[in-house]
Amino acid sequence: MAFEEVRRDWTRLGEHDPLWAVYVTPGTRGGRWDVEEFFATGRTEVARSLEHLASLGLGTRRTKALDFGAGVGRLSAALAEHFDHVVGVDVSPTMLDEARRLDRSEGKVEFVLNDAVDLSFVPDAEVDLVYSSLVLQHLPRELAYGYLREFLRVVRPDGAAVIQVVSRPNVSIKGLIARLAPFRLIAWGQTRLLRYPAPMRMTLMPPKAVRRALEGTGAVVVDAVRDDSYGSHWECVRYYLSRG
Numbered sequence: 001m002a003f004e005e006v007r008r009d010w011t012r013l014g015e016h017d018p019l020w021a022v023y024v025t026p027g028t029r030g031g032r033w034d035v036e037e038f039f040a041t042g043r044t045e046v047a048r049s050l051e052h053l054a055s056l057g058l059g060t061r062r063t064k065a066l067d068f069g070a071g072v073g074r075l076s077a078a079l080a081e082h083f084d085h086v087v088g089v090d091v092s093p094t095m096l097d098e099a100r101r102l103d104r105s106e107g108k109v110e111f112v113l114n115d116a117v118d119l120s121f122v123p124d125a126e127v128d129l130v131y132s133s134l135v136l137q138h139l140p141r142e143l144a145y146g147y148l149r150e151f152l153r154v155v156r157p158d159g160a161a162v163i164q165v166v167s168r169p170n171v172s173i174k175g176l177i178a179r180l181a182p183f184r185l186i187a188w189g190q191t192r193l194l195r196y197p198a199p200m201r202m203t204l205m206p207p208k209a210v211r212r213a214l215e216g217t218g219a220v221v222v223d224a225v226r227d228d229s230y231g232s233h234w235e236c237v238r239y240y241l242s243r244g
Contacts, residue, residue, distance in 0.1 A: 002140040003117050007091045009198035010138075014072075014094030016197035022071040022095075023134065024200075035102065039077055045133065045229070046078035049162050049238065053129075056222050058160040058242055061128045066154065068119075068147065069135025070111060073099035079131060080105040087127070089114050117143060119150040126154050133164040133238075134230065137203050144203055145213035152217035152243060161219075161241040164227055165205040166234045174233045178202050202234075210239065220244045 013021035019033040023041060053059035062083045067076040070088030072095055079086045086109045090096050096111045103109055112121065130151040136144040151161045169175025177186065187199030205213075207224065214221075220242045227236040 002143055003091070006139060006143070006201075007115075009200075010090075010092040011094050012198040013196075013200075014092045014096075014098060018072050018095055018098045021197075021200070022074055039074060039102075042074035042078040043081065046075060046082070046131070049131070050082055052223070052225070053160055053162060053240055056240055058222060058240065059129055061156070061158060064127045065129040065131060066119075066122065066127045068130060068132040068151065069138075070099060071095045073103055073109060073111070075131060075133060076109045076111070077103070077105060079129075080108040083128070084108070085110070087112055087122070089119070091115070117146060119147070119154055122150075122154040124153055125156045125159075128156055128159040130155050130159075130161040130163075132162075136163065136205065137166040137234075138201050139203060140201065141203050141205075141209075144205065145209075148210070148213045149217050152214065152219045152241065155243060157243050159243070160222075161239075163239045163241065164236055165210065165239070166202060167206050167237045168204055168235050170233055170235055172233050178204075178233075207237070210237075214241075218244045 017029060017031060019038050020029045050059060064085045065079045065083040067079055067086060067088045070076045070090045073088055076086050076088035088099060088109055088111045091114055093113055096113055099111050155161055169178045183201055190196040190199045221239060222242050223240040225238045227238045230236055
């Protein structure tokens with residue numbers, strides 16, 4: 001039920017305002033994102049993440065990457081500048097339709113619709129890098145934890161995973177609402193008052209929860225860096241993981 005709810009909501013968001021839903025920024029709602037500027041944000045983010053990964057002695061092999069929650073391909077396109085092949089995975093067919101329309105990778109990105117609560121279509125130890133940003137926080141907690149464990153299953157022993165999550169809300173009205181209000185009330189406010197095409201869940205994943213989800217996967221948290229690039233309402237953390 002939770003998975004189908006996520007698919008339904010993000011299919012609707014992908015149908016009505018895909019770029020804004022992927023990267024919510026003031027002034028971009030209603031199809032007002034400049035496409036080149038939108039994709040430039042992905043190139044900047046991926047370049048910084050890969051540079052930091054290299055400084056940790058990780059991510060030296062650049063054959064295959066998996067972009068989890070690819071949306072319209074903002075990060076898939078950026079990863080394709082560094083990897084031979086990129087698999088962009090998403091649950092929303094409308095998002096992926098737009099991703100294929102905007103794709104300029106000349107075949108380096110393969111967009112895949114995932115219809116399961118796992119990544120069973122990906123063999124064990126198949127990819128050099130799993131990358132996920134602005135995604136896990138929009139999933140129910142147990143679904144997010146399950147995918148997080150899958151990331152470590154599909155990454156090669158000498159590979160890595162770079163995962164961005166929301167750790168906690170900052171001191172703001174929006175953050176306070178996210179901390180105290182049930183999701184159904186937030187969803188009502190988003191769709192009825194703010195006129196979102198569909199609600200956007202915000203699931204908090206503090207460090208203890210992330211480490212608990214990774215138990216038994218062999219994951220090593222090589223670094224955890226606070227990430228303030230996505231606005232002031234949330235405290236985000238970018239995890240750099242390897243397989244022990």
